[in-house]
Amino acid sequence: MERINITIIGAGVVGLAVGYELSKKYRDIFIIEKNFSFGQETSSRNSEVIHSGIYYPQDSLKAKTCREGKILLYDFCLKYNIPHKKIGKFIVANSSEEESGLYQLFQQGLNNGVEDLRLIANNEIKNLEPNIRAKLAIYSGSTGIIDTHSLMKNLSEQFNMQGGNIVYNIELVSIEKKGEDFILRVRNGRGEEFNFLSRIVVNSAGLNSDKIAEMAGIIRDEYKLKYCKGDYFRVHNNKARFINRLIYPVPKKERAGLGIHATLDLGGGLRLGPDDEYVDRIGYNVDESKKKIFYESVREFLPFIEQEDLSPDISGIRPRLQGPREDFRDFIINDEFDFGLPGLINLIGIESPGLTACLCIARIVREMVRKYF
Numbered sequence: 001m002e003r004i005n006i007t008i009i010g011a012g013v014v015g016l017a018v019g020y021e022l023s024k025k026y027r028d029i030f031i032i033e034k035n036f037s038f039g040q041e042t043s044s045r046n047s048e049v050i051h052s053g054i055y056y057p058q059d060s061l062k063a064k065t066c067r068e069g070k071i072l073l074y075d076f077c078l079k080y081n082i083p084h085k086k087i088g089k090f091i092v093a094n095s096s097e098e099e100s101g102l103y104q105l106f107q108q109g110l111n112n113g114v115e116d117l118r119l120i121a122n123n124e125i126k127n128l129e130p131n132i133r134a135k136l137a138i139y140s141g142s143t144g145i146i147d148t149h150s151l152m153k154n155l156s157e158q159f160n161m162q163g164g165n166i167v168y169n170i171e172l173v174s175i176e177k178k179g180e181d182f183i184l185r186v187r188n189g190r191g192e193e194f195n196f197l198s199r200i201v202v203n204s205a206g207l208n209s210d211k212i213a214e215m216a217g218i219i220r221d222e223y224k225l226k227y228c229k230g231d232y233f234r235v236h237n238n239k240a241r242f243i244n245r246l247i248y249p250v251p252k253k254e255r256a257g258l259g260i261h262a263t264l265d266l267g268g269g270l271r272l273g274p275d276d277e278y279v280d281r282i283g284y285n286v287d288e289s290k291k292k293i294f295y296e297s298v299r300e301f302l303p304f305i306e307q308e309d310l311s312p313d314i315s316g317i318r319p320r321l322q323g324p325r326e327d328f329r330d331f332i333i334n335d336e337f338d339f340g341l342p343g344l345i346n347l348i349g350i351e352s353p354g355l356t357a358c359l360c361i362a363r364i365v366r367e368m369v370r371k372y373f
Helices: 013-022 063-078 095-109 121-129 148-161 206-215 239-243 289-297 354-370
Strands: 003-009 029-033 089-093 117-121 135-139 145-146 165-168 171-177 181-188 193-203 226-235 245-250 261-264 270-273 276-278 310-320 334-335 342-349
Touching: 003 181, 003 239, 013 029, 013 148, 013 206, 063 145, 063 148, 063 354, 089 095, 089 121, 095 117, 095 135, 095 289, 121 135, 121 181, 121 226, 145 148, 145 310, 148 165, 171 193, 171 206, 193 206, 206 310, 206 342, 226 239, 239 270, 270 289, 289 310, 334 354, 342 354
Parallel strands: 003 029, 003 193, 029 165, 089 245, 193 342
Antiparallel strands: 089 135, 117 135, 171 181, 181 193, 226 270, 226 276, 226 310, 245 261, 261 270, 334 342
16 A cells, blocks of 8 residues: 555645645655645635734634734735735724724734734725725735735645645545554545555545545544535726725624625626625625625725625635634644544634634644654
8 A cells, every 4th residue: 555644634725725835855755636726625616815914813823823824925916926916904883882893803803913903084094995985994015915825826826836636636535543553444536446555644624624524533523524615706997996895794692794895806706795794605696685784894994885786706615613603713723643643633613814824833743743753
């Protein structure tokens, strides 16, 4: 039976980043991916935003990996000419309740070490973004946008150049611990199955990461993912020039996401989203009947938007650990030696800010792998 050093399950942006980081030092690394190419699920269906680290509880993995990952990601983009733009973001408030939430969010950002935040009032807002409506705003200068496809393409190329291998159309069927190794059984696109041994297994399977953990014998309610769907609507092109930065509302405690916001892309387009809707199965149809809800969600702070400006765009699914109205849940980044499975490194619940955090998460995994070689 063939034996390799490291197997990474999943070629999303986090799996590719882990492969890139580990292949700097180790050989005999494979990424296996059930789809025909990289980034076909969560990694290619998001706002493509480089976050600053405002939203997450102090000392959480999300806060740490976002703050540190942002720096690593900008440096990587400059080094390898990945299209990106540090355009900044406004989080806006128009009521006393929203202002109270904004102050709390501002303090949380400072506690998280986000040093470039500023509170700005109506007059300065009007000077910087004359077409939005806001009484008070947080300005986050380090927030940006990125071409995620170019990032993943470059990570995969760097991984290959460093001796790594990506195999597509390969699905994991079973995983079993045998001595120091794991026996992995996989199925190819022709339905053929075969086994191989791997010393280390990194579970970066995104929407299926909880199922992979369960396949290995770890059955924990804390690892069970909930699918949270987010739709986007495209704004008519002639309105894209009305804003210069990303515009976000103050998050509402009863909602699962950050609120429907306005994001610019590197092509000069503008879209609204995502919303948040918990679903039982994966599907990417955009519900056109939501157009009115999207319009009503943003008209208070984006008064130039009309309902007829909107058309369905993309949707994505977040691999979320907390369910509706449940408290914050952090990333799971665990070497499962406590379960008698040393060398199985689970990455579960890697939703936003996973894109921003990908290179930092990869370094955490690298430190976990070091003790085995």
